[in-house]
Amino acid sequence: MKNLKIFNSLSNKKEIFFPINNRNIRIYACGPTVYNYAHVGNARMAVVFDTIVKLLRYIFPKVTYVSNITDIDDKIIQRSLVEKKSCEQISATYLSIYNSEMKQLNVDNPDFQPKATEYVESMIEKIKILQDKGYAYFNEGHLLFSVLTFPEYGILSKRSKEDQIAGKRIKVASYKKKPEDFILWKPSKENEPGWSSPWGKGRPGWHTECFAMASDILKTPFDIHGGGLDLKFPHHENEIAQGCCFQKNKNIQSYAKYWMHNGFVTFEEEKMSKSLGNIALLKDYLKVYNGEIIRLALLSAHYRSPLVWKESLLIQSKNILDKFYEVLRKLEDVKLENYNTKLPDELEGYFFDDFNLSKVFAYLNRIIKDKENYKNEEKKMKLKKILYTTGNILGIFKQDTNEWFKNDKKASEKDIKEIEKLIEQRSLARMEKNFNLADNIRKQLIDLGIEIQDSPKGAKWKRVK
């Protein structure tokens, strides 16, 4: 087996992945705060790490994937005031929407999807220990982590403490001794949710939840920690500080060994941001495009590169998938007892090179074009297996090949019946050599956006734009 290489944000280099325990790979990725509909950026994170996990599952016998849900946070509190609902209602509603949307993108449920509110006790315990060990101090109702106590601070984001002070963008809160200190526990106002703690009624700082949940569920050190690029600083930096200091271990890899960050989705060439009002919500795209199309669009750039989100990207993704589904449709009579196989070394090599999906697709394009691969049943079986195994890792080719071309988000069942009736009539006309009628029907179908493909086994059809 070839070595899997992944880009480790700690070293800013591609490194060979050496598992801590190759019987069970442990990976954690920071999930969303559920206070609104998921946006395309949330989806990219979910799709990227889902794909990484799928490849890990292809390689290793067991993978434990944890992705958390932040269900208590200032944004949720704000939202609950706007919607006049409890925080629990808000987070439960948007979590359920999130999960159902992810399902449409062929994102598997993580093995664990812990919620912050379920781990408050553990967080209190852990930050109490941090305080007892002298890494944290209490001031004006807040418990703060003292960054000075962790000399390695800044190593992930390649940022010295001086750099941050140079920033000056932060209006330093009065309770902070140093601007870079971060909150472990903050007091709750009367109308806000809170938990009792040694520091009074309050709630945990955001950076603590991932540290606590990853430590509890996966145990430290675990193999891979991931998330969006924007979490690198300060969120992940703060996690490392807590994770290492908690164990009194200054080795930055004593918390997590490899760090992976997905790039941003930009919208109209600018980062999607609420304040700019250019948030692209996933639900709006799911209305029009099949989840697989959106998934492929999200995978079209390397996971570390920025991705410019635009309509033409979705159209391109649809065309690509149509092409592959055509091939799979041609192979539909090839019987397979299972859809997984060991991939050819060359193809594996592309996956293993920090997920070089461009090369993966170049390889797939080459094998579907090669006539040799259609010469006999055995070769066709092999081709089909490679396509489906690759599709399983990428989370595509999951639909019935004929359904793929029939389904359209805007179409109803009734439309499909209507279409198939017309196709039937046209086939009859063709058999009777009544080409005028056949052509008229075809024109009708084209007007409906339907394209006919005649084949020896009867007409097949698909929707076109």
Add this chain to the structure above:
RNA sequence: GGCUCGGUGGCAGAGUGGUUAUGCAGCGGAUUGCAAAUCCGUCUACGGCGGUUCGAUUCCGUUCCGAGCCUCCA
């Protein structure tokens, strides 16, 4: 202001010190009752300026441009 990361053909996107992927779109042709699908062929590229080199898109420097972080954010 400080710190990261990028700039490849109409678009998306790999990669490499010399033979210059791949896809989408376009164009031309073959095929077809007509079409479509399919197949074959095909045009555009490596931000600018220096340097190293026999030779640079690839290495170095510099400059311009872009994105991100430094504040909640996937």
